Amino acid sequence: MWIKRSTLFITGLSTDPRARSLFLGLYYLAILFGLLLIYGKGDFSTPPFVYQGF
Amino acid sequence: MNTRPVDSSVARSAGEPETLTDPQEAARSLLLAYPHLAPALAALALVVALLAGSLLYSRWLEQRDIHAVAPLLLSQANLGSALQMEALRQPDLLLVYGSSELIDLPSPQRAFQFFQSYPTGFTVFTVAKAGATSLDIAQDLAALGSNLHGKKVVISFTPSMFNHNQVSAEAYAADFSRLHAAELAFSPALSFDLKQRFAQRMLDYPKTLANDPLLRFTLQQLANGTPLGRALYYAAWPLGQLEIFVIRTQDHAQTVYSLWKLSKLNPNIRHKTAVIDWEAARAKAEQDQIANSNSNPYGIENDKWNEYRRKIPKDVAPGANDKDFGLILQTSQEWTDLNILLLTLQELGAQPLILSRPMNGPLWETEGVSASARQAYYDRLEQTVAPYAFPLVDYREHDGDRYFSIDLASHTSRKGWIYVDQTLDAFYHGTLH
Numbered sequence: 001m002w003i004k005r006s007t008l009f010i011t012g013l014s015t016d017p018r019a020r021s022l023f024l025g026l027y028y029l030a031i032l033f034g035l036l037l038i039y040g041k042g043d044f045s046t047p048p049f050v051y052q053g054f
Numbered sequence: 055m056n057t058r059p060v061d062s063s064v065a066r067s068a069g070e071p072e073t074l075t076d077p078q079e080a081a082r083s084l085l086l087a088y089p090h091l092a093p094a095l096a097a098l099a100l101v102v103a104l105l106a107g108s109l110l111y112s113r114w115l116e117q118r119d120i121h122a123v124a125p126l127l128l129s130q131a132n133l134g135s136a137l138q139m140e141a142l143r144q145p146d147l148l149l150v151y152g153s154s155e156l157i158d159l160p161s162p163q164r165a166f167q168f169f170q171s172y173p174t175g176f177t178v179f180t181v182a183k184a185g186a187t188s189l190d191i192a193q194d195l196a197a198l199g200s201n202l203h204g205k206k207v208v209i210s211f212t213p214s215m216f217n218h219n220q221v222s223a224e225a226y227a228a229d230f231s232r233l234h235a236a237e238l239a240f241s242p243a244l245s246f247d248l249k250q251r252f253a254q255r256m257l258d259y260p261k262t263l264a265n266d267p268l269l270r271f272t273l274q275q276l277a278n279g280t281p282l283g284r285a286l287y288y289a290a291w292p293l294g295q296l297e298i299f300v301i302r303t304q305d306h307a308q309t310v311y312s313l314w315k316l317s318k319l320n321p322n323i324r325h326k327t328a329v330i331d332w333e334a335a336r337a338k339a340e341q342d343q344i345a346n347s348n349s350n351p352y353g354i355e356n357d358k359w360n361e362y363r364r365k366i367p368k369d370v371a372p373g374a375n376d377k378d379f380g381l382i383l384q385t386s387q388e389w390t391d392l393n394i395l396l397l398t399l400q401e402l403g404a405q406p407l408i409l410s411r412p413m414n415g416p417l418w419e420t421e422g423v424s425a426s427a428r429q430a431y432y433d434r435l436e437q438t439v440a441p442y443a444f445p446l447v448d449y450r451e452h453d454g455d456r457y458f459s460i461d462l463a464s465h466t467s468r469k470g471w472i473y474v475d476q477t478l479d480a481f482y483h484g485t486l487h
Contacts, residue, residue, distance in 0.1 A: 017089075024093035032101045041311060042304025044133040049184055049228040 152210030163471035220387030
């Protein structure tokens with residue numbers, strides 16, 4: 001029952017241009033935040049140090 | 055005037071030209087034709103605003119905490135540029151670049167501890183990692199670019215850096231910073247010729263460039279030097295700037311993360327002005343050094359002596375290894391790299407102090423390397439630095455002093471540190487003669 005209700009709710013939202021834009025915006029925001037989370041800190045690691053005598 | 059919403063895809067398929075003249079109407083039509091455009095642009099604008107805010111916050115945090123992190127030797131200070139750049143902006147911080155001689159031997163005489171309370175109005179900001187060589191340090195400095203102009207900076211190293219043909223690939227990789235390499239490759243402050251010399255050396259270590267095709271390509275074009283190579287280098291320039299922007303942003307993010315982790319950091323450093331009695335400090339440090347190395351006649355720390363004792367060759371005739379020592383010294387690639395470093399300092403307009411260390415004469419005698427062979431190091435160093443007219447301090451008069459350094463690699467002893475501290479103090483205050 002809840003699946004049907006949810007489907008109807010989402011269908012209703014998708015036909016409303018404002019709600020659709022809002023969800024699309026959130027969708028893109030989630031993608032951009034995901035990219036920032038993955039690549040934001042970068043990789044500053046180095047291989048282990050090998051002593052060469054100085 | 056056409057006031058109807060236009061389905062531009064239909065318009066395009068019909069081959070009809072767009073006739074809209076009202077910008078508002080045109081924008082509305084565009085958004086209707088591309089419903090993803092507005093939400094995507096809004097999300098992008100939000101992220102750009104957030105990034106800009108984060109960068110401002112990171113700059114504020116770095117500025118607030120730079121004095122507190124000066125004695126902590128954060129690894130991000132070595133591999134990034136944000137903290138080095140911030141330290142450069144502070145008039146009471148003296149940037150000191152070097153390797154293990156700046157950090158080994160835990161003792162209160164090390165500069166970053168000795169000057170921690172700003173006794174004479176400054177402290178040092180040490181950028182050091184064990185095994186760092188001229189090529190690493192030159193890249194650190196190149197990344198600072200024209201910000202280095204007119205700034206005092208200290209370059210520290212030991213003679214042992216020249217006792218090898220060249221820095222090993224593993225040791226170089228352990229100190230390699232992709233940010234510094236990219237900043238150097240696309241630096242507008244350095245001449246093409248110098249960047250070409252950098253590139254030729256950096257390409258000797260291809261593993262460090264394996265994960266960055268743009269950097270590798272750029273260095274290859276720089277090293278190539280042909281007109282086509284030069285054209286391709288300049289073609290890669292915009293992409294290079296984009297890459298630098300991304301890594302700089304990552305550097306700020308990583309720095310903020312490092313500072314957050316230091317939750318008990320107190321940005322309010324208490325300054326304790328004091329007149330330093332250098333003679334007394336030196337006498338005390340020598341006393342401590344003797345007490346900590348009384349198990350052997352070479353000034354080696356007692357806790358390292360057992361390990362070292364096995365390495366000391368027996369019955370080597372005086373001067374027996376002078377020839378081999380001299381050959382490695384004269385052919386070491388490190389001289390090329392030191393020249394690159396000096397040229398970098400010159401082109402960036404820095405005011406550097408070149409700070410070497412003396413060799414531990416008594417210990418080198420056991421290796422069959424005589425004083426005259428060791429003299430070749432001091433002479434070559436002097437000849438290399440002379441054309442640049444930078445002040446050079448190498449403490450050659452302490453070559454025979456077994457309490458100045460604690461091993462063959464010339465790692466500075468407690469007593470040696472007081473000499474170094476006095477030199478740094480004089481350099482900062484402009485009284486070095």
